Amino acid sequence: MxxxxxxxxxxxxxxxxxxxxxGVLRSPLGGxxxxxxxxxxxxxxxxxxxxxxxxxxxxxxxxxxxxxxxxxxxxxxPQTIDVDGTGDGAVDGAGQAGTTLNIRGVTTGRKFKAGQMVSVVHGGRRYLHMLMAAGTASSAGKIALSIEPMMRVSYADGAVVEIDTPKxxxxxxxxxxxxxxxxxxxxxxxxxxxxxx
Structure with missing residues (x-):
């Protein structure tokens, strides 16, 4: 561990x-x-x-x-920006893939910033992501986060999303x-x- x-x-x-x-594929013929x-x-x-x-x-x-x-x-x-609100979130729905991570359980109206970091705890391991766009949590405490890198595994529904202190x-x-x-x-x-x- x-x-x-x-x-x-x-x-x-x-x-x-x-x-x-x-990587970047470069054409040998100027394409x-x-x-x-x-x-x-x-x-x-x-x-x-x-x-x-x-x-x-x-x-x-x-x-x-x-x-x-x-x-x-x-x-x-180390976050390089001030993070709005307090408390962690949870992955909202299993089977997600790509660069959009849906989360729930955050404070209504909580603001997320481009460049902010979050980590997801899945299967006993943390995965770090950077937010690519700003957003605000809905009245239901949900938000779709644009992230990089793309998800490397399919996170379990309810997996902890560390927002305040990503690791x-x-x-x-x-x-x-x-x-x-x-x-x-x-x-x-x-x-x-x-x-x-």
Whole structure:
């Protein structure tokens, strides 16, 4: 089971990335370029932590990162925009596919912004998505969200949609300095999490 990376201290710097497994088909004879989209696009994030305040705190971080290499890691995705409202939602209907995610159970009139992140918990794993368009929840607390990347699995009806604190889940990679208590106390740990699916 994936380990939740500690939330304190907060990161000093983050560099998100969108991993696109498609490609552009270029004609060798000067024809129009075509974009080939493939299922499997996902996110990654490079994190540089602030230095740790104590050996105990540093050791807990090192342990979590090492466990994250073997079992997977969960890390809160830093929202870069203010998010309206509070509370999570739920997937509204099984069998959804593509780039429109229907959700329910949100506050009436809650506003969603282009560039906002949400994560869906399905089958014990989180899947991260970015909203491509703004929208407002209906009086029934429902909304159809335009998302990227497209859904990689068909989410179960009622699966939790984390809105307030979306999270990335995947495996950790560290830096060449290693994940030692000394590095954590004096330099700041560096790691990357790439979504596993």
């Amino acid at each position: 994936a380990v939740l990376i500690p939330s304190s201290p907060g990161p000093g710097a983050v560099n998100p990335a969108y991993l696109d497994w498609g 129009a370029d075509q974009k080939l989209n493939r299922l499997g696009d996902r996110f990654a994030i490079d994190v540089t932590m602030n230095t740790m305040a104590s050996d105990d705190e540093a050791a807990a971080w090192v342990a979590a990162l090492i466990k994250g290499k073997k079992e997977g890691a969960i890390f809160p995705w 990335i889940e995947g495996f950790t990679d560290g830096n060449s300095q290693g994940w030692s208590v000394d590095v954590a106390r004096n330099v700041g740990l560096q790691f990357r999490i790439t979504e596993a699916e």
